[in-house]
Amino acid sequence: MKLNELAPEFQAAQPILADLEAAGFEAYFVGGAVRDALLQRPIHDVDIATSAYPAEVKQIFKRTIDTGIQHGTVTVMAHDVAYEVTTFRTESTYQDFRRPDKVTFVRSLKEDLKRRDFTINALAMRHDGEIIDLFDGLKDLHQGMLRAVGDPYARFHEDALRMMRAVRFQAQLAFQLEAQTKTAIAKNHRLLQKIAIERIHSEFIKLMLASNWQTGLATFIETKMSEAVPGFSGQATQLQKLTALAGHLTNECQVWGLFALTLTLNQKDTRQLLRAWKSANQVIDGTERLRQLATDLQTTDIDEAELKWALFSAGQIAVQDTLSVLKLMARITSEQQAEFRQIYDQLPLQSSKALAVNGQDLMTNGIQPGPELGRTLQRLRYAVVVGQLPNNKAALLSTIKK
Numbered sequence: 001m002k003l004n005e006l007a008p009e010f011q012a013a014q015p016i017l018a019d020l021e022a023a024g025f026e027a028y029f030v031g032g033a034v035r036d037a038l039l040q041r042p043i044h045d046v047d048i049a050t051s052a053y054p055a056e057v058k059q060i061f062k063r064t065i066d067t068g069i070q071h072g073t074v075t076v077m078a079h080d081v082a083y084e085v086t087t088f089r090t091e092s093t094y095q096d097f098r099r100p101d102k103v104t105f106v107r108s109l110k111e112d113l114k115r116r117d118f119t120i121n122a123l124a125m126r127h128d129g130e131i132i133d134l135f136d137g138l139k140d141l142h143q144g145m146l147r148a149v150g151d152p153y154a155r156f157h158e159d160a161l162r163m164m165r166a167v168r169f170q171a172q173l174a175f176q177l178e179a180q181t182k183t184a185i186a187k188n189h190r191l192l193q194k195i196a197i198e199r200i201h202s203e204f205i206k207l208m209l210a211s212n213w214q215t216g217l218a219t220f221i222e223t224k225m226s227e228a229v230p231g232f233s234g235q236a237t238q239l240q241k242l243t244a245l246a247g248h249l250t251n252e253c254q255v256w257g258l259f260a261l262t263l264t265l266n267q268k269d270t271r272q273l274l275r276a277w278k279s280a281n282q283v284i285d286g287t288e289r290l291r292q293l294a295t296d297l298q299t300t301d302i303d304e305a306e307l308k309w310a311l312f313s314a315g316q317i318a319v320q321d322t323l324s325v326l327k328l329m330a331r332i333t334s335e336q337q338a339e340f341r342q343i344y345d346q347l348p349l350q351s352s353k354a355l356a357v358n359g360q361d362l363m364t365n366g367i368q369p370g371p372e373l374g375r376t377l378q379r380l381r382y383a384v385v386v387g388q389l390p391n392n393k394a395a396l397l398s399t400i401k402k
């Protein structure tokens with residue numbers, strides 16, 4: 001098979017392939033960019049694989065950076081774009097399920113492709129768009145099938161993160177997981193415990209933000225990978241409920257908010273879950289606000305002032321997130337979503353900074369710096385948000401002088 005028209009990302013990198021070939025080496029585009037081009041999806045990094053050894057690559061190109069030279073990767077600069085040029089290699093000895101202990105450079109493309117994770121990721125493309133397909137990746141691509149290259153057990157023992165990549169690709173590409181590949185994941189799910197949580201986290205969030213996250217999540221639970229990560233052990237039934245939801249998630253706080261609400265986690269447990277997953281503090285705070293607001297909004301007897309304060313406290317971004325999450329969980333209707341949004345939009349104060357007085361004003365008026373100052377500011381914010389006082393400096397200061 002041949003791609004008739006090469007995407008501009010490949011065209012820009014063609015001279016690199018041409019230079020390597022002119023020097024007598026083989027060179028191909030490989031990995032995700034080839035897969036995504038064939039699927040007509042946006043292309044990210046264009047990676048190049050070559051039979052030239054790193055030292056040979058460095059001799060051919062003027063501007064190179066030794067990015068991961070011990071693993072065979074030299075970064076080649078072409079018109080200020082950086083391309084990773086990696087020597088064909090085998091990664092024979094794995095002991096920690098994560099990283100190749102020993103990289104051996106080889107001259108054979110087949111050796112290089114056969115150590116890759118899935119057949120759709122083991123395609124190579126020549127400079128003219130001709131596809132080299134040694135593992136039936138094209139057939140799997142057309143059938144929407146995610147299949148490990150060769151023996152799935154071997155592939156997952158080499159790098160257990162590949163099991164997470166499998167469910168992530170399933171969610172992103174809406175592909176089926178080939179039966180033996182899925183069985184191998186189910187049998188090896190515990191290997192995930194050997195993988196740094198940061199790496200699992202990144203794949204997990206990509207999965208949850210993909211258009212078919214429900215399918216990817218269902219496999220994550222079914223294969224028991226959910227048992228091998230922090231926070232989800234014994235929660236399969238609860239988690240399964242999520243897979244029935246219809247809708248899209250757009251950021252990480254929404255993802256965790258959804259989990260916190262589904263697993264009915266309190267503030268402490270939510271923080272603990274997110275810490276265990278090494279989430280950024282910003283994400284932890286955002287998720288907590290979202291979870292709290294969602295809980296408040298579902299309190300049926302919430303009065304108007306409490307509702308306004310809850311919406312204000314969550315802040316603008318969290319308001320959108322919370323309403324979407326609640327809508328997604330069918331806990332509020334579209335009408336309620338619109339109504340809450342309208343109340344928020346009409347609040348006299350939407351951010352703490354917009355209060356007509358600041359700490360300095362209060363100190364000038366005799367309030368001591370420290371907790372008293374914080375409490376006074378919060379009291380004034382509340383009064384403005386719920387409509388007891390206008391957001392006016394003189395009016396606000398007059399209340400503290402009394």
Ligand SMILES: Nc1ccn([C@@H]2O[C@H](COP(=O)(O)OP(=O)(O)OP(=O)(O)O)[C@@H](O)[C@H]2O)c(=O)n1
Nearest residue numbers: 031032033044115116117118121122159161162
């Ligand atoms: N654990 C891994 C990671 C990567 N690869 C191989 O290295 C290529 C490039 O990996 P990477 O850039 O991490 O992922 P992509 O497949 O390009 O996908 P994406 O860009 O969506 O992450 C993959 O296509 C695959 O051939 C692999 O075999 N095993």
